Amino acid sequence: MSMTIDPILGVFMNKTVMATIAAMFAVIGMALAAPASAAPKSEPGVGPLHAPCGTAGQNLENRVHADAPASGAVNQRSGTRAVSSTDCVIVGVLQPTDDARYWCWTLGNDGFTWTYLENLRTHVRGWSRDNLLDDFGSNKQCTL
Structure with a gap:
């Protein structure tokens, strides 16, 4: 040995x-x-696209989530282009007890995923960062 x-x-x-x-x-x-x-939040062969300010998502999921914000109020923005979260204007705010209809998600320039959603109380539509939503937002990727 x-x-x-x-x-x-x-x-x-x-x-x-x-x-x-x-x-x-x-x-x-x-x-x-x-x-x-x-x-x-990935789908084979399709890279997520950034949503420039003023861009709406498509209603691909149409799922309602009760009390959508994970904690506190969540801003709804006009797009996801923001490197800092202030580049796209705030168009609405989801309050802690607001229900939201999720349409689709995309990747923002800030590295976070964002869901295009409708606040069912105010009927305002806009982009909210997924990590601020109770169930991390939409499951359907936008085709911007």
Whole structure:
């Protein structure tokens, strides 16, 4: 049986043990390097598009969500182009007890996903950031 000294651990190990340890590190390395398999809000072959200020989404989902804001009031904006959230004007505000009809979602220039929705109390339509909505917004991607 051939034995060698491991330079890192400083212990004697046979080739079978060393090969097993090397294989384990390779598997761990591949698992860490692999991208997440379940990316939220993605559809194969279609990249999300930014919605310039003044752009409406399509009513692709038509789902009503009660008490839509996750916590506090949520602004509705005229688009998602904002790198800072102040680039597109506020057209409405969802209050904590407001119900909303979700139409579709897209990706904003700020890296967040946004849902085009209608406030059922005020009937104002606009874009709201998904992480501020109770169930993270629409499940249907806009085709802007």
